[in-house]
Amino acid sequence: xxxxxxxxxxxxxxxxxxxxxxxxxxxxxxxxxxxxxxxxxxxxxxxxxxxxxxxxxxxxxxxxxxxxxxxxxxxxxxxxxxxxxxxxxxxxxxxxxxxxxxxxxxxxxxxxxxxxxxxxxxxxxxxxxxxxxxxxxxxxxxxxxxxxxxxxxxxxxxxxxxxxxxxxxxxxxxxxxxxxxxxxxxxxxxxxxxxxxxxxxxxxxxxxxxxxxxxxxxxxxxxxxxxxxxxxxxxxxxxxxxxxxxxxxxxxxxxxxxxxxxxxxxxxxxxxxxxxxxxxxxxxxxxxxxxxxxxxxxxxxxxxxxxxxxxxxxxxxxxxxxxxxxxxxxxxxxxxxxxxxxxxxxxxxxxxxxxxxxxxxxxxxxxxxxxxxxxxxxxxxxxxxxxxxxxxxxxxxxxxxxxxxxxxxxxxxxxxxxxxxxxxxxxxxxxxxxxxxxxxxxxxxxxxxxxxxxxxxxxxxxxxxxxxxxxxxxxxxxxxxxxxxxxxxxxxxxxxxxxxxxxxxxxxxxxxxxxxxxxxxxxxxxxxxxxxxxxxxxxxxxxxxxx
Numbered sequence: 001x002x003x004x005x006x007x008x009x010x011x012x013x014x015x016x017x018x019x020x021x022x023x024x025x026x027x028x029x030x031x032x033x034x035x036x037x038x039x040x041x042x043x044x045x046x047x048x049x050x051x052x053x054x055x056x057x058x059x060x061x062x063x064x065x066x067x068x069x070x071x072x073x074x075x076x077x078x079x080x081x082x083x084x085x086x087x088x089x090x091x092x093x094x095x096x097x098x099x100x101x102x103x104x105x106x107x108x109x110x111x112x113x114x115x116x117x118x119x120x121x122x123x124x125x126x127x128x129x130x131x132x133x134x135x136x137x138x139x140x141x142x143x144x145x146x147x148x149x150x151x152x153x154x155x156x157x158x159x160x161x162x163x164x165x166x167x168x169x170x171x172x173x174x175x176x177x178x179x180x181x182x183x184x185x186x187x188x189x190x191x192x193x194x195x196x197x198x199x200x201x202x203x204x205x206x207x208x209x210x211x212x213x214x215x216x217x218x219x220x221x222x223x224x225x226x227x228x229x230x231x232x233x234x235x236x237x238x239x240x241x242x243x244x245x246x247x248x249x250x251x252x253x254x255x256x257x258x259x260x261x262x263x264x265x266x267x268x269x270x271x272x273x274x275x276x277x278x279x280x281x282x283x284x285x286x287x288x289x290x291x292x293x294x295x296x297x298x299x300x301x302x303x304x305x306x307x308x309x310x311x312x313x314x315x316x317x318x319x320x321x322x323x324x325x326x327x328x329x330x331x332x333x334x335x336x337x338x339x340x341x342x343x344x345x346x347x348x349x350x351x352x353x354x355x356x357x358x359x360x361x362x363x364x365x366x367x368x369x370x371x372x373x374x375x376x377x378x379x380x381x382x383x384x385x386x387x388x389x390x391x392x393x394x395x396x397x398x399x400x401x402x403x404x405x406x407x408x409x410x411x412x413x414x415x416x417x418x419x420x421x422x423x424x425x426x427x428x429x430x431x432x433x434x435x436x437x438x439x440x441x442x443x444x445x446x447x448x449x450x451x452x453x454x455x456x457x458x459x460x461x462x463x464x465x466x467x468x469x470x471x472x473x474x475x476x477x478x479x480x481x482x483x484x485x486x487x488x489x490x491x492x493x494x495x496x497x498x499x500x501x502x503x504x505x506x507x508x509x510x511x512x513x514x515x516x517x518x519x520x521x522x523x524x525x526x527x528x529x530x531x532x533x534x535x536x537x538x539x540x541x542x543x544x545x546x547x
Contacts (some may be wrong), residue, residue: 018122044096077196101490115157184222205278230261292326337516343432
């Protein structure tokens, strides 16, 4: 019985936890921290179970790994439906893997810079999980707004002139993108009469010719909103400053925020404009390729020109997003599932690495005073007294050999983002390059240009990050920072997960290959959403035609 409701748990758990913590006095941070950790751990365990379900099926509501959950027991497309497949399950696990280290890092003192940090964090997780699970466009908009509203508070957490200025720009551009999102959704509903993704996938091939241009225009408006959230050039001007200004644990979670936009583009592109899209098949593929290449180029130039690690990490996020965006265009143009499998593997690895890099920014740039000095600057603003500062868990917890540990962690992040062997960045890029070299759907020059950009982006990352490393670790007037175990343990945990993605690369690539194949199989997704438990129990001959 519990298994039937497991799909909605990643949404309900953070919602209930976040709401419950609003009832606590904000000084009871220890209780809020443990509630948040338990919530995040439960979400991760459930996400792992959902990955197993997506791989093997095993439920009456499963069809070839596609599971659904009908809220209010209203059948699709009339009711709200949550859909679990291999891609959604993978993104849920990735969210859980980032959430726990970010929460632990925040407990070192960042949560004390302002009120309701843990509640906002839980609502962010609710929005992320809901965006990955929803099966219709309107609720995708709803979950986008939930995660964005939470991210506004988290970005502004701690105030400061730079943070407030960046936060205002971030809020303004995302509100504009949300307006475009709503306009696009309204136009799609006006043309098709539905917002259910599976229903749209069924209707697209038979769309009357006179309605198809309006549908394409509606999807283009919607795509602009997704491209803003994905940080695609030229709509990415807001991202480096906003991500650089965010507190370290917030930046670590923001590493997956751009991937929500990428996820939406991958999902809708393959559903609506894949091989079963009829006259719309391949729509927008060339634009996605060009925008992906431009974003990678902008990101690598930003990495080379950046003078600080925070801005450099933000441009690394753009390189990651641009890479997956461009590969999605190639896959949509008929490149096959192989290159998309490599891109999904790279997405996971690069997101983990950039998240770890964001957590390293403050310890590497800390001159003296540690977390207590940072807290002292905000104590008066938020009514903290000396007793509160004494509660900071730093006594006896500073790590030994500080610069050695920081240096090793930083070097591993650099090697991963640069795509050097044997780390997963190299494995993902090799998988993409092999598939690009084999594709014949587009001119070879375009594929080779993208390959060149992949190589150059890694080279630029290596040069830019090495410069920061030399300035930090080989400076003649080096001051040893005091780094807490609570600050470095999350980084080590993320690097350990990256190591596991290298050791288990073959198994992960098999999973991403199956995910890419499932994304190309639009009919299986549509049938999985429209199937009912009773229909699944009937014999194949009695099921009738696919919806």
